[in-house]
Amino acid sequence: MTEDTSDDATVETDGAAGADETTLDPWGSVTVEDYRSLFAEFGIESFDEVLSEVPDPHYLMRRGVIFGHRDYRRVARAMRDDDPFAVLSGFMPTGDPHIGHKLVFDEIIWHQAQGGDAYALIADLEAHSARGLSWTEIDEHTRDYLLSLLALGFDPDEGELYRQSTNRGLQDLAFELGSSARFSEFESIYGFDGETSVSHMASVVTQIADILYPQVGEPKPTVVPVGPDQDPHMRLARDVAARTRYFKTTEAFASVEFAAEEQPLVADAHDHRAEFADDPDRPRCVEAADWLRETHEQTAARESAAETLANAGREPLRPRTRILVRSAPDAAFEALVEAVEGEKRVYDGHVDAFDLSLDEADRLAREIEVAEGGFGFVAPSSVYHRFMTGLTGGKMSSSVPASHISLLDDPEDGYDKVQSAATGGRDTAEAQRELGGEPDECPVYELYAYLLAADDDDLATRVYEECAGGERLCGGCKEQAATLMREFLEDHQEKRAEAEELLADLDVSVETDRVGDGLVPAADE
Ligand code: TRP
Ligand code: SF4
Numbered sequence: 405m406t407e408d409t410s411d412d413a414t415v416e417t418d419g420a421a422g423a424d425e426t427t428l429d430p431w432g433s434v435t436v437e438d439y440r441s442l443f444a445e446f447g448i449e450s451f452d453e454v455l456s457e458v459p460d461p462h463y464l465m466r467r468g469v470i471f472g473h474r475d476y477r478r479v480a481r482a483m484r485d486d487d488p489f490a491v492l493s494g495f496m497p498t499g500d501p502h503i504g505h506k507l508v509f510d511e512i513i514w515h516q517a518q519g520g521d522a523y524a525l526i527a528d529l530e531a532h533s534a535r536g537l538s539w540t541e542i543d544e545h546t547r548d549y550l551l552s553l554l555a556l557g558f559d560p561d562e563g564e565l566y567r568q569s570t571n572r573g574l575q576d577l578a579f580e581l582g583s584s585a586r587f588s589e590f591e592s593i594y595g596f597d598g599e600t601s602v603s604h605m606a607s608v609v610t611q612i613a614d615i616l617y618p619q620v621g622e623p624k625p626t627v628v629p630v631g632p633d634q635d636p637h638m639r640l641a642r643d644v645a646a647r648t649r650y651f652k653t654t655e656a657f658a659s660v661e662f663a664a665e666e667q668p669l670v671a672d673a674h675d676h677r678a679e680f681a682d683d684p685d686r687p688r689c690v691e692a693a694d695w696l697r698e699t700h701e702q703t704a705a706r707e708s709a710a711e712t713l714a715n716a717g718r719e720p721l722r723p724r725t726r727i728l729v730r731s732a733p734d735a736a737f738e739a740l741v742e743a744v745e746g747e748k749r750v751y752d753g754h755v756d757a758f759d760l761s762l763d764e765a766d767r768l769a770r771e772i773e774v775a776e777g778g779f780g781f782v783a784p785s786s787v788y789h790r791f792m793t794g795l796t797g798g799k800m801s802s803s804v805p806a807s808h809i810s811l812l813d814d815p816e817d818g819y820d821k822v823q824s825a826a827t828g829g830r831d832t833a834e835a836q837r838e839l840g841g842e843p844d845e846c847p848v849y850e851l852y853a854y855l856l857a858a859d860d861d862d863l864a865t866r867v868y869e870e871c872a873g874g875e876r877l878c879g880g881c882k883e884q885a886a887t888l889m890r891e892f893l894e895d896h897q898e899k900r901a902e903a904e905e906l907l908a909d910l911d912v913s914v915e916t917d918r919v920g921d922g923l924v925p926a927a928d929e
Contacts, residue, residue: 428635429595431534433799436791439471442632446639448472448788459484462514464507464789467853467864470629472788474638478625479785483518490618490626491515492523494568494611496531497545499802500810501552503855504792511629511787513557520627522563523618524553528916529568529610533603538921547907547914552811554906555899565912568610577620578606578613584647585609585640593636608637615641615784623770623780632788645781650732651740651769653762656724658689658716659751666709669696673713674721689716725765728754736776743772792854793847797826811900815893822851822886828871829878840874843867848878848885856888 428446442448451473455461457480464470482489493508495501501509509524516522526546531537550565558565568574590596590605615637618626628638656662657670673680673692680695681687693713700706713721727744729737741750746759757765770780794800794807801807809818828846830836843849849867857864870876907914 428633430633430636431594432633436632439632439790442472442635442788446632446635448474448632448635449476451476451787454480457481457484459518462511463857463859463861463864464511464854466861468790469507469854470511470787470789472632473786474635474642475783475785476627476787478782479627482625483520486519488521488622488624489515489519490521490523490624491629492525492614492618492626493629494525494527494530494614495549496527496535497542497549498531498535498537499545500812501545501549502800502802502808502810503851504800504808505549506552506556506811507789507792507854508629509553509556509558511789512553512563515627515629516559516563517557521618521624522558524558524563524565525571525614526550526565526567526912527607527611527614529603530607532569532920533601533607539916539918540921543915546912548812550907550910550912550914551900551903552896554903555896560906560910565910567912567916568607568614569916569918570913573620574610574613574617577617578609581612581616581644581648582606582609584644585612589640593640608640611637612641612644616645616779616781619779619781619784623774623782625782626784628784628786630786630788631791635786635788638784638786642783645779645783647731648779648781649730650736650773650776650778650780652728652730653765653769654726654728655762656726656756657721658713658719659749659756660712660716662709662712663705665705666712669700669706669709670713670721671723672700674723677721687721688718689713689721690718692721722758724749724756724758725760725762726754726756727765727769732773732778733776736772736778739776740769740772743768793850795821795825795847797847809889809893811893811896813893815890815897818893819886819890822848822889823882825851825882827878827882833877836877837874841871841876841878843871846871848882851885851889856885856892 436442443450449472451465451468451470454473454476455465457477458465479489491512493512495505512522512524526549528542528546531542532539546567553565554560566574590608594608596605615626615628618624630638655667657674662670670692673696674687676695677687677692678684680691682691690713693710696706696710696713727740732740741748741755744755744757744760746757748758749756760768774780792800794804795809796804796807799807806821806824809821813821825847827848828842828844830839830841849871852867853864857867867876867881871881
């Protein structure tokens, strides 16, 4: 995952609010000046808008640490309806797991507790090919990530932990999906060029496979908790998933196809059929064409819709659900036609169903696809969390030990790091009492909100309000935070020790016998 490092992930903005130059580069450097710019520019949606649909939301959701999502509604719905869903995220074993990664561990574990099939993976192929880490280093970090995941409550009996490098099923999936991805996309999405190593490209296909892996054999909503720098992978995975689909379903009104912008006009005509049809039970396409021209403002969409309708002549205008072939083999289309119940009309490359709702058609199409050897993927969803500020201010970076707290740090060192952290406090106690501190600018407040207060909303709110109101001074506040951090680390490390046994029982090897450490050039940037 990404919480990481200056060199890990990028969201660059030029600083101005609503800046127009934002790039999301999974292997670049991270700064997000303005999370809202991600909504407008990349179509990430605000998490606030789905929060009320999530049963018993996690504190990271309640506190806005998880700020955005793509298509999370379908996951929330599955949770509410007790339908199958999955959660998956991956971690590049490039250093110690730290408190930034803990956010993602917690998100996975929470979704598992809500009934999701949970997957956590070690992105060792990516670390090796895109970051140039040796297998020896990777093995060591792999162990550490897995132990922390288990210590925080990942249930390995119910969920699956894997390494990319040893998961044969995953590799097979990556190979298949690679057929639906083009180098030209890699160029435009990731800026890859002739100097990019082929293994780095393969690691991208592997990540797309990771994201869809939980659905093999059982398509279901899947949420991927990540930092916003991973969004390009999500978009690609969603596109690739769509390309593998056998069928596509739409609403239609006649044997002819209407473009997306024409569709609402035709629907409107159908709604008003009583106004123009000689026989309202059989409104004709040509009548609808005339009506559109008379009643609707002249636009390109109206003109093309009216023309298509006029050409359809006396064919009745009649709503139906259309199932189109996307990449289905002939046998699958035949099986689908066979399975459509009620009145239907079969064309070359699509079938119109008059007694199926869009939802029913979707379900049927997926069912047939899976039965006929397809994947039937549901578009994967994602949730995005904010990057933690470094303890020293600035970015939290794996390469600057004082900026983060590793889950392996000696509890006393953790205590000391919090004690020496930057704050949002005023220069003097007097000024602090008068003006209040600035919790929104304070890495220590973040520690409370993201981790130390855990489920205790009262504590998080109290720290915030007391700080802003000038009743809380930084000395005491840091002492309290440092103590909580020490306790957290002590407890976590005890649990890590207990998890050793669990780890030994897993069939994830933490010792690879791969050769190749001498071969990998450090990244290709
Ligand atoms: N690319 C991610 C990172 O940089 C790691 C990763 C690999 C991942 N496969 C994944 C994340 C699948 C989420 C889902 O940290
Ligand atoms: Fe930060 Fe606490 Fe100081 Fe407020 S009182 S600025 S939260 S350290």
